Amino acid sequence: MSAQANQAMPRWVDLGLLPLWNLCVALAVAGLVVLAIGQSPWQALTVLIHGALGEARGIGYTLYYATTFIFTGLAVAVAFHGGLFNIGGEGQATFGGLGLALVGLALGPHGPAWVVLPLMVLAAALFGMVWAAIPGYLQAWRGSHIVITTIMFNFLASSLSVYLLVNWLRPIDSMAVESQSFADSARMPSLHSLAAWVGWELPSSPVNLSLVLALLACVFVHWFLWKSGAGFALRAVGSSARAAHYAGIKPRQQVLMGMALSGALAGLVAVNEISGVQGKLTLDFVAGAGFTGIAVALMGRNHPVGIVLASLLFGILYQGGVELSFELPGFSRDMVVTAQGLIVLFSGAMATVSTPLFARLFGRPAASPAAAQVKTTEAQHG
Amino acid sequence: MTSTCDAARAPSAARPAVQLHDISKRFGAVQANRAVSLSVAAGTVHGLVGENGAGKSTLMAILYGYYQADSGDISLDGKPVHIANSHQAIELGLGMVHQHFMLVDTLSCLDNIMLGAEPGFFLRRAAREVRRELEVMMAESGLHVHLDALVGDLPVGELQRLEILKALYRGAKVLILDEPTAVLTPQETTQLFDTLRRMKEKAGLTIILITHKLKEVMALCDEVTVMRAGQVIQTRKIAETSEADLAQAMVGRKVNLGRRADAKPAGEPILLQAQGLSLRAANGVPALRDVSLQLRAGEIVGVAGVSGNGQSELLEVLAGMLAPQAGRLQVGDTRFDAAEGGWLDPRQARHLKVAHVPEDRHACAMVMNFPAWETAVLGYHELPSYRSGLGGLSMNHREMQRQTEAMQAHFDVRPRDVSLGASKFSGGNQQKLVLAREIGQAPTVLLVGQPTRGVDIGAIEFIHGQIRALRDSGCAVLLVSSELDEILALADRVVVMNSGRITGELAIEDCDEKRLGLLMAAQPESVA
Amino acid sequence: EAQPAVIFDMGGKFDKSFNEAAYRGVERWKKETGKTYLEFEISNDTQRAQAIRRMAERGASPIISVGFAQASALEQVAKDFPKTQFAIVDAKVNLPNVQSLLFKEHEGSYLVGAMAILASKTGKVGFVGGMDIPLIRKFQCGYEQGVKATNPKAEVFTNMTGTTSTAWADPTRGGELAKAQFAKGSDVVFAAAGGTGTGVYQAAKDAGKLAIGVDSNQNHMQPGTMLTSMVKRVDVAVYNVLKGWKPGLSDLGLKEGGVDYALDEYNAKLVSPALKAKVEAIKADIIAGKIKVVDYMATGNCKY
Amino acid sequence: MDEILIGSVIASTLRLTTPLLLCALAGLVSERAGVVDIGLEGKMLFAAFAAAAAASVGHSTALGLAAGIAVATAMSLIHGFACVSHRGDQVVSGVALNMVAAGLTTVLGIAWFAQGGQTPPVDASIRLTGLVPGWSEPAAAQAALGPWLGALVGHGLLSHNALVYLSLALVGGVWFFLERTRPGLRLRAVGENPAMVDAAGVSVAKLRYAALSINGVLCGLAGSYLTLAQNASFSPNMTSGRGFIALAALIFGKWRPVPTLLACLLFGFLDAMAIRLQGSSLPAVLGGGEVPVQAIQALPYLLTVILLAGFIGQAVAPKALGRPYVKER
Numbered sequence A: 001m002s003a004q005a006n007q008a009m010p011r012w013v014d015l016g017l018l019p020l021w022n023l024c025v026a027l028a029v030a031g032l033v034v035l036a037i038g039q040s041p042w043q044a045l046t047v048l049i050h051g052a053l054g055e056a057r058g059i060g061y062t063l064y065y066a067t068t069f070i071f072t073g074l075a076v077a078v079a080f081h082g083g084l085f086n087i088g089g090e091g092q093a094t095f096g097g098l099g100l101a102l103v104g105l106a107l108g109p110h111g112p113a114w115v116v117l118p119l120m121v122l123a124a125a126l127f128g129m130v131w132a133a134i135p136g137y138l139q140a141w142r143g144s145h146i147v148i149t150t151i152m153f154n155f156l157a158s159s160l161s162v163y164l165l166v167n168w169l170r171p172i173d174s175m176a177v178e179s180q181s182f183a184d185s186a187r188m189p190s191l192h193s194l195a196a197w198v199g200w201e202l203p204s205s206p207v208n209l210s211l212v213l214a215l216l217a218c219v220f221v222h223w224f225l226w227k228s229g230a231g232f233a234l235r236a237v238g239s240s241a242r243a244a245h246y247a248g249i250k251p252r253q254q255v256l257m258g259m260a261l262s263g264a265l266a267g268l269v270a271v272n273e274i275s276g277v278q279g280k281l282t283l284d285f286v287a288g289a290g291f292t293g294i295a296v297a298l299m300g301r302n303h304p305v306g307i308v309l310a311s312l313l314f315g316i317l318y319q320g321g322v323e324l325s326f327e328l329p330g331f332s333r334d335m336v337v338t339a340q341g342l343i344v345l346f347s348g349a350m351a352t353v354s355t356p357l358f359a360r361l362f363g364r365p366a367a368s369p370a371a372a373q374v375k376t377t378e379a380q381h382g
Numbered sequence B: 001m002t003s004t005c006d007a008a009r010a011p012s013a014a015r016p017a018v019q020l021h022d023i024s025k026r027f028g029a030v031q032a033n034r035a036v037s038l039s040v041a042a043g044t045v046h047g048l049v050g051e052n053g054a055g056k057s058t059l060m061a062i063l064y065g066y067y068q069a070d071s072g073d074i075s076l077d078g079k080p081v082h083i084a085n086s087h088q089a090i091e092l093g094l095g096m097v098h099q100h101f102m103l104v105d106t107l108s109c110l111d112n113i114m115l116g117a118e119p120g121f122f123l124r125r126a127a128r129e130v131r132r133e134l135e136v137m138m139a140e141s142g143l144h145v146h147l148d149a150l151v152g153d154l155p156v157g158e159l160q161r162l163e164i165l166k167a168l169y170r171g172a173k174v175l176i177l178d179e180p181t182a183v184l185t186p187q188e189t190t191q192l193f194d195t196l197r198r199m200k201e202k203a204g205l206t207i208i209l210i211t212h213k214l215k216e217v218m219a220l221c222d223e224v225t226v227m228r229a230g231q232v233i234q235t236r237k238i239a240e241t242s243e244a245d246l247a248q249a250m251v252g253r254k255v256n257l258g259r260r261a262d263a264k265p266a267g268e269p270i271l272l273q274a275q276g277l278s279l280r281a282a283n284g285v286p287a288l289r290d291v292s293l294q295l296r297a298g299e300i301v302g303v304a305g306v307s308g309n310g311q312s313e314l315l316e317v318l319a320g321m322l323a324p325q326a327g328r329l330q331v332g333d334t335r336f337d338a339a340e341g342g343w344l345d346p347r348q349a350r351h352l353k354v355a356h357v358p359e360d361r362h363a364c365a366m367v368m369n370f371p372a373w374e375t376a377v378l379g380y381h382e383l384p385s386y387r388s389g390l391g392g393l394s395m396n397h398r399e400m401q402r403q404t405e406a407m408q409a410h411f412d413v414r415p416r417d418v419s420l421g422a423s424k425f426s427g428g429n430q431q432k433l434v435l436a437r438e439i440g441q442a443p444t445v446l447l448v449g450q451p452t453r454g455v456d457i458g459a460i461e462f463i464h465g466q467i468r469a470l471r472d473s474g475c476a477v478l479l480v481s482s483e484l485d486e487i488l489a490l491a492d493r494v495v496v497m498n499s500g501r502i503t504g505e506l507a508i509e510d511c512d513e514k515r516l517g518l519l520m521a522a523q524p525e526s527v528a
Numbered sequence C: 001e002a003q004p005a006v007i008f009d010m011g012g013k014f015d016k017s018f019n020e021a022a023y024r025g026v027e028r029w030k031k032e033t034g035k036t037y038l039e040f041e042i043s044n045d046t047q048r049a050q051a052i053r054r055m056a057e058r059g060a061s062p063i064i065s066v067g068f069a070q071a072s073a074l075e076q077v078a079k080d081f082p083k084t085q086f087a088i089v090d091a092k093v094n095l096p097n098v099q100s101l102l103f104k105e106h107e108g109s110y111l112v113g114a115m116a117i118l119a120s121k122t123g124k125v126g127f128v129g130g131m132d133i134p135l136i137r138k139f140q141c142g143y144e145q146g147v148k149a150t151n152p153k154a155e156v157f158t159n160m161t162g163t164t165s166t167a168w169a170d171p172t173r174g175g176e177l178a179k180a181q182f183a184k185g186s187d188v189v190f191a192a193a194g195g196t197g198t199g200v201y202q203a204a205k206d207a208g209k210l211a212i213g214v215d216s217n218q219n220h221m222q223p224g225t226m227l228t229s230m231v232k233r234v235d236v237a238v239y240n241v242l243k244g245w246k247p248g249l250s251d252l253g254l255k256e257g258g259v260d261y262a263l264d265e266y267n268a269k270l271v272s273p274a275l276k277a278k279v280e281a282i283k284a285d286i287i288a289g290k291i292k293v294v295d296y297m298a299t300g301n302c303k304y
Numbered sequence D: 001m002d003e004i005l006i007g008s009v010i011a012s013t014l015r016l017t018t019p020l021l022l023c024a025l026a027g028l029v030s031e032r033a034g035v036v037d038i039g040l041e042g043k044m045l046f047a048a049f050a051a052a053a054a055a056s057v058g059h060s061t062a063l064g065l066a067a068g069i070a071v072a073t074a075m076s077l078i079h080g081f082a083c084v085s086h087r088g089d090q091v092v093s094g095v096a097l098n099m100v101a102a103g104l105t106t107v108l109g110i111a112w113f114a115q116g117g118q119t120p121p122v123d124a125s126i127r128l129t130g131l132v133p134g135w136s137e138p139a140a141a142q143a144a145l146g147p148w149l150g151a152l153v154g155h156g157l158l159s160h161n162a163l164v165y166l167s168l169a170l171v172g173g174v175w176f177f178l179e180r181t182r183p184g185l186r187l188r189a190v191g192e193n194p195a196m197v198d199a200a201g202v203s204v205a206k207l208r209y210a211a212l213s214i215n216g217v218l219c220g221l222a223g224s225y226l227t228l229a230q231n232a233s234f235s236p237n238m239t240s241g242r243g244f245i246a247l248a249a250l251i252f253g254k255w256r257p258v259p260t261l262l263a264c265l266l267f268g269f270l271d272a273m274a275i276r277l278q279g280s281s282l283p284a285v286l287g288g289g290e291v292p293v294q295a296i297q298a299l300p301y302l303l304t305v306i307l308l309a310g311f312i313g314q315a316v317a318p319k320a321l322g323r324p325y326v327k328e329r
């Protein structure tokens, strides 16, 4: 405590070395588990890194996974800045997928991509928005706790989507619970096809134009939260509803708006997964990304830049994990889940455990408490 | 600077109960305490005064084991001690009433008192025992609290008594009080001081009192120590000093808090007029009953009253934070009628150039985790000058920071740092920032509550000057304060509130503490 | 020579059900031939195409996809690798380099339905499905036909476990569903619900009722109360693909031994010779085409 | 509805409520002390695994219970190490524990038992069975007590195992602990205003660790119930989101034991009803067709939302919930 208070760490230690160290600790513990089940941790690590970053295709997959996490991470972060814990990214993404698929199926065969795709993106955002706005409304006007309602809405979304898929959207002769395939104009172009278009050969991978959309979403969220008046109001409500009321901001509207935006972002997951990769509405396409978004947002300190980095980390873990199960017989996918959990634990929840150690090693007396403060505000505001 | 008087060697009539020797404490770059020595004689009241941030609270927190000193020693009753945590401090007979209440709102008074010192595993039996002891203690000390009431439901005066009772119950022989009167009414203060005096005499209690109110020091203390910038400036017997002397020692220059009479032009236009305001609080108790009020350009109207008699609600209703059940309001040419449902809201209030400095700056006036420059535009964030680009959707950070710099410079907010988090400023500086913001847009009406609560004497002088200057420029000011001195020093006209009504109105010439006190205490004749 | 590859679907190769059956098939082949194979377990939608492509690029052949959910992924990849041999279980892919292995689950379900009602003392039997998806309705529809054809007055209680993928791994809820059916008077329950089935069989055991397993022979799981299992010989099919791949559609029913009911030492006491004789007769009728079992997948409804 | 149906709904409600209740009480103790517990799901899952593994290998109920409790408590203490000692984010820590539990139970299960993550079934002789085993069948209970009494009381209320009754008793126990004992008082205070507790000379960290230990024990019981009583073996991810439902129940119950019990009973009841409503028909006015399964399955969740929006007022969380305690003024 006193070491922390009296010494400030250089920025590169705080933002670079320390996170790296935490990651290493997590990997070391995961390595122990790997060892315990009779595998070689070192081999596992090299396969993981090489699989995720070693080749163009692996990188493509990594980016594709990261895209989804950027959306859900941003969704959690936006709500968080409004003082809301949106645990319903799962349902909002599912619902977004429904909206996207309805538009895609209805318009896909009839319009060109530049008309259909934007409409699909809008539909995904809109459906996600609605699915989050209802709990937002209930929280603001009826006082229903957002954590419960969003959990319930996750279940409701999946019931609805199973019902629609099984009874209405599924082609009658198909065994699989999925909609018809979209027309080409309703598919988000993949990056390798775009690259081929300008004469650049890339191996095929699912990373698609949604990645650009995700990065745009980051820029937008950053602008929204810290540059726009609306974001100012949202953050004010998130920090102190009473002060916001004093300042003439209407907390209820902000809660509604914060959730709506959060839901819209979560809804965009469908653009990547459904329009970008599957090309048809499938069951369970969200596959826990909504929950992973919580970890992503919190590890990224609820800041878009942090979220991109955390998403990349998770992308690497997902893709590297797949490679691991390809390459190492007996290395099950559950081992990958375990490693991910350990990384969230050590790099996220226990991120400060080693701080005193590093403060002692690299610390220098702070110039002034004000200077120390500037650093943390920057961390928050980028 | 004459830090000649080493308190440790200061002549003391009785044996010292508490001795602090060469205590130093550093927070980051801030030297909060610099070789502080202090000796408090047993059975006396020792005052500790100093500007905001002088290091008083830190020193006491060290004595109470809440912080560890970087260097220095502590002795109690002449024996050197090491106080590693509050638990040990309590065992050593120290009791502390913190600057901010250390109470749990959702628990009863009794639970709050016995927490940490329960005389048994089962609460029921323990509570019975504690209640018996407390009843004796309350009778002896004159400190009365409703033991079964929830803390959240009680007025601050009672909470203050509760805090003291809590310390006494733990067998405190040395009682440290950190700004105990900041939130008390004059009546409550007098009552508290009577009690403290009695306990000093009867029980031989040693008391250390931190306060910004020099009058109180003179009234209660036997000795007083002045701190500035982490150091002891002087320690004096009370008979050997005066308010002016202390003020000068604290601030390093002469301070004038007295009233400055200004001619008040009569017949100025009415800028705000309220009629028949009635408000029922959430629990159904009427908070305002048929309150009518006019504010004219160029006058300061003081609202006096024992806290909890509707002053806060009046302020909030006029600022649009609460909508009354009945009443009418006219601000400039705009009219509102509660019966028709459309009451002023805070946003509209600012459009109508009504500025509001709320009573509770922590919960209300600032967003604690915003940096200063965001806090400095709160409420005014929709002004065109703070907007830029994208049709006004975007905010103009450069302008916001520039304005904040100007505010900080103009109001001498320290530290002069626009990016520092709002919570990191001391109370006095937070208050200055809020005031700067509210005055900054040249309001026509200023509603201000407790403008100098917890603020040191130098800052009070400055804040008073600003309010006067605003009045002189033609603004109408409504001042709610529990400090009669403040009202007497600033107001041109005083209204007194009691049980949600205005029970009297006096021109400032006719005011004195006694008359006001009588109006404030008067039983409302018939409450229909 | 190319190494074969198997891609298991979401449940994983130890799902005690059809993935596991496929696993047993390759393992048998491995033991007999001493050769090795590649494998992968899917954990999300995207990995299907990724996994199949990876295997194809590595030169694996034949590549066997287990589960209908892999159909579209397989179709994509198989087009890109016309020389590689592919096979898919539970779905039909019309490509010259793909062997599609379908099973007539309705026939097997009909048979165990008949067996259930014959073993029932109350004339009421139950069905617990995982998620309400077409494949499960196919099981349910066949089962119902078997029950009703054998005893027109019989009642069948049908329950689905849930609407998310946890429906396949929720033994607690499975157990509750079974208990609810027992309370309504049913005394035999057929579970087609993946890992959820464990709970159903346990509940039957606890209540002293009978249960019917699915996909693999699950009789050993609760000896004494497992009436039988509706086995789907994915293992045999997969083994046969490895032995000799041939393109086109194989639709495996009772006749081909693709589906069947299981009889072993664990349920020998429950299946009296009389019961066995009746069931064998029905089986023979189906094989002979005397009994036509409606396939839910073909008609999109369960009208019979 | 006849008496057997009512009895079986009652019995089913109690069975389904028990793990929820134990988990919700666990969450209640920790959250009243100011520590958010989103890791209930993971702790219950790991405890279920540990209990099943230990009981089936060691052939002992006590061993199973002890293992379940030990593992869940260890996880709670890790949560404490991250969030209490090192002021880590409580939600992140909870999410992490959930992930680790989901992965590691399966990894260990496969490594140890080679049954795809399942544990071998716990022997019937060491499973927790009903106090009056026979009454788990309505018929036997009816034979003993008569048709109505037997179905409703015998089968519905009295046919359960000790953990079911223990969980109900624990509602009173937790209430008594919180409201009537010294540590309970301190624990409530530390969730509202830790600075006050600190100033009163009581260690905030110790209190929170104590709360987390209780939390671990209760989660351990919840997990053990799943594999030693309700089912006989562990299978991967068998908690299926119940930890989250328990969290919802706890918030629904406004962080108070008795209302939390009612919320859990409500969830249990709605679940039990949904099971029995499958396959029922729409009223004739609405066309009379069969109600879609999905609609019935969604019913409990929908009703929860409606109840929450319509009848339950704002829930006020403990003031210091989720905020790590930093010594400051």
Ligand SMILES: Nc1ncnc2c1ncn2[C@@H]1O[C@H](COP(=O)(O)OP(=O)(O)OP(=O)(O)O)[C@@H](O)[C@H]1O
Pocket (backbone or CB within 6 Å): A369, B027, B028, B030, B031, B032, B050, B051, B052, B053, B054, B055, B056, B057, B058, B059, B099, B426, B427, B428, B456, D328, D329
């Ligand atoms: N927890 C802390 N962290 C960092 N700095 C601190 C902390 N507490 C106090 N300080 C520093 O120590 C100095 C002394 O603060 P302290 O609270 O003792 O002042 P004070 O005399 O009690 O002021 P006031 O009259 O406003 O109560 C402050 O100026 C501040 O800069």
Ligand SMILES: Nc1ncnc2c1ncn2[C@@H]1O[C@H](COP(=O)(O)OP(=O)(O)OP(=O)(O)O)[C@@H](O)[C@H]1O
Pocket (backbone or CB within 6 Å): A369, B052, B053, B057, B099, B423, B424, B425, B426, B427, B428, B453, B454, B455, D328, D329
């Ligand atoms: N965590 C912190 N880090 C750095 N400085 C701090 C911190 N907390 C407080 N301070 C500093 O401590 C000083 C005194 O703060 P404090 O809250 O005691 O003010 P105050 O005037 O006593 O407030 P109040 O008016 O509410 O009584 C301020 O100058 C502030 O900058």
Ligand SMILES: [Mg+2]
Pocket (backbone or CB within 6 Å): B056, B057, B058, B099, B178
């Ligand atoms: Mg202070």
Ligand SMILES: [Mg+2]
Pocket (backbone or CB within 6 Å): B052, B099, B179, B427, B454, B455
């Ligand atoms: Mg102060």
